Amino acid sequence: MLTGVETRPDVKGFYDSATSTISYVVADPETRRAAIVDSVLDFDVKAGRTRTKSADDLIAYVKGQRLTVDWLLETHAHADHLSAAPYLKEKLGGRIAIGEHIKTVQQTFKKVFNAEPGFATDGRQFDHLFKDGEKFRIGNLEGVVMHTPGHTPACLTYVIGNSAFIGDTLFMPDYGTARCDFPGGDAATLYRSIRRVLSLPPETRLFMCHDYQPGGRPVKWQTTVAEERAGNIHVRDGVGEAEFVAMRTARDKTLEMPVLILPAVQINMRAGRFPPPDDNGVSYLKLPLNLL
Numbered sequence: 001m002l003t004g005v006e007t008r009p010d011v012k013g014f015y016d017s018a019t020s021t022i023s024y025v026v027a028d029p030e031t032r033r034a035a036i037v038d039s040v041l042d043f044d045v046k047a048g049r050t051r052t053k054s055a056d057d058l059i060a061y062v063k064g065q066r067l068t069v070d071w072l073l074e075t076h077a078h079a080d081h082l083s084a085a086p087y088l089k090e091k092l093g094g095r096i097a098i099g100e101h102i103k104t105v106q107q108t109f110k111k112v113f114n115a116e117p118g119f120a121t122d123g124r125q126f127d128h129l130f131k132d133g134e135k136f137r138i139g140n141l142e143g144v145v146m147h148t149p150g151h152t153p154a155c156l157t158y159v160i161g162n163s164a165f166i167g168d169t170l171f172m173p174d175y176g177t178a179r180c181d182f183p184g185g186d187a188a189t190l191y192r193s194i195r196r197v198l199s200l201p202p203e204t205r206l207f208m209c210h211d212y213q214p215g216g217r218p219v220k221w222q223t224t225v226a227e228e229r230a231g232n233i234h235v236r237d238g239v240g241e242a243e244f245v246a247m248r249t250a251r252d253k254t255l256e257m258p259v260l261i262l263p264a265v266q267i268n269m270r271a272g273r274f275p276p277p278d279d280n281g282v283s284y285l286k287l288p289l290n291l292l
């Protein structure tokens, strides 16, 4: 999958301590074209207020580096933070993209939230829907999309040059893997997706979407295929599918829902946009009672 002519992309990570999310600016040093992966719109759930501090940090970096943003990439419809992609598109340009199976996620959550009849479940809120194996460009860099479901049905890994943005599949070796208990999640499917990621060349740089700092260690977001294969506490080489599924299923039973799952999914299924305002001009989020 790495074609040799590719240079390393320049990768800059931005860590959001409120949601333990890492957003990335991925740039081709030759042409200064760039993609932003998994941006965060800050959200104060107590006040129902969004803020753009995290997104403005990305914008300042992009402008300081004199980059042109071609893509606003989402690895999946996040359940723990709101996407800032529409805000970044307004300020920087770029096309908002996600995996084509977002349609499945939209169908599921249209029902959960009893969304307005006009809420489309064909992914049209996004500028582009990626298929497994599809190629795309960031300047002279080639990206290849891998569909890596399991955490959600639409999860993607973006392989760009010698780097892979793996979303919620693997975490750092000392934390393990993503949960599989959201609607449409499946542990056996995640195991197979992870084996695909781990079949990339051993030196491939892997960039995490989250780091939950086990044992209180300093935050880290970059590792390699070789390190994950040698030491991931859930799926290092030698751990079989049945063993993984048993572990993952047992662990998922112990996890609380992410603090922001209900706000996040309602916004992210709309490519980061707010629900249509009520007749007073205000957008509202719903809390389905006793449903999830």
Ligand SMILES: N[C@@H](CCC(=O)N[C@@H](CS)C(=O)NCC(=O)O)C(=O)O
Pocket: 019, 078, 079, 080, 168, 177, 178, 179, 210, 251, 255, 257, 258, 259, 260
């Ligand atoms: N405490 C966090 C939990 C977030 C969470 O559930 N993260 C997902 C990824 S969206 C996960 O896979 N966690 C794995 C785990 O904790 O085992 C929150 O409330 O936001």
Ligand SMILES: [Fe+2]
Pocket: 076, 077, 078, 079, 080, 151, 168
């Ligand atoms: Fe996630």
